[in-house]
Amino acid sequence: MGPQDAAAQGGAVPAELARLRSSIDNMDAALVHLLAERFKVTQRVGELKAGLGLPPADPVREQAQIARLRALAEDAHLDPEFAEKFLNFVVAEVVRHHEAIRDARD
Amino acid sequence: MGPQDAAAQGGAVPAELARLRSSIDNMDAALVHLLAERFKVTQRVGELKAGLGLPPADPVREQAQIARLRALAEDAHLDPEFAEKFLNFVVAEVVRHHEAIRDARD
Numbered sequence: 001m002g003p004q005d006a007a008a009q010g011g012a013v014p015a016e017l018a019r020l021r022s023s024i025d026n027m028d029a030a031l032v033h034l035l036a037e038r039f040k041v042t043q044r045v046g047e048l049k050a051g052l053g054l055p056p057a058d059p060v061r062e063q064a065q066i067a068r069l070r071a072l073a074e075d076a077h078l079d080p081e082f083a084e085k086f087l088n089f090v091v092a093e094v095v096r097h098h099e100a101i102r103d104a105r106d
Numbered sequence: 107m108g109p110q111d112a113a114a115q116g117g118a119v120p121a122e123l124a125r126l127r128s129s130i131d132n133m134d135a136a137l138v139h140l141l142a143e144r145f146k147v148t149q150r151v152g153e154l155k156a157g158l159g160l161p162p163a164d165p166v167r168e169q170a171q172i173a174r175l176r177a178l179a180e181d182a183h184l185d186p187e188f189a190e191k192f193l194n195f196v197v198a199e200v201v202r203h204h205e206a207i208r209d210a211r212d
Contacts, residue, residue: 027144036182038133076142
């Protein structure tokens with residue numbers, strides 16, 4: 001079958017592709033709920049840090065998190081570079097929240 | 107307590123902060139394993155698409171995923187903008203994998 005044939009069939013999704021997408025959708029719902037819960041906890045961390053006068057970002061903690069997640073990623077056959085980028089992506093959002101909490105108190 | 111006082115206490119982590127960080131670490135391990143599983147499935151999607159001659163990216167599917175995840179995020183009290191950015195971040199990595207699969211076959 002040539003590269004254009006399936007695309008020319010008019011958009012019907014093959015059964016296996018539909019099945020795989022359904023699994024992806026389930027995992028994405030789980031990821032969103034887990035991220036929602038993670039931000040609930042980091043929100044509490046932000047309030048605690050603001051109350052204690054601790055800075056929003058913590059480079060030592062972040063380095064330890066990166067090293068741990070890279071090791072977990074390797075065990076799970078996930079690209080460690082991607083795991084690190086993912087953590088940086090989430091932490092950037094968290095630090096943004098923490099700065100907002102701190103600024104609201106100033 | 108002033109902004110510098112806790113920081114000046116020499117790096118001891120308050121008990122509640124340590125407890126919250128332990129929960130974050132548990133959730134991060136779950137996130138990494140879920141992402142690893144998601145990439146296993148999208149790897150299979152990439153192989154299937156390459157075999158069928160379907161393009162790596164699918165804008166119609168991606169729009170449906172974004173709308174669904176934004177709605178799930180709102181229900182879970184997660185910023186829908188962040189949920190969308192998160193999906194775009196993951197999908198960008200997936201498309202990169204799919205292009206690599208396609209290029210390896212060319």
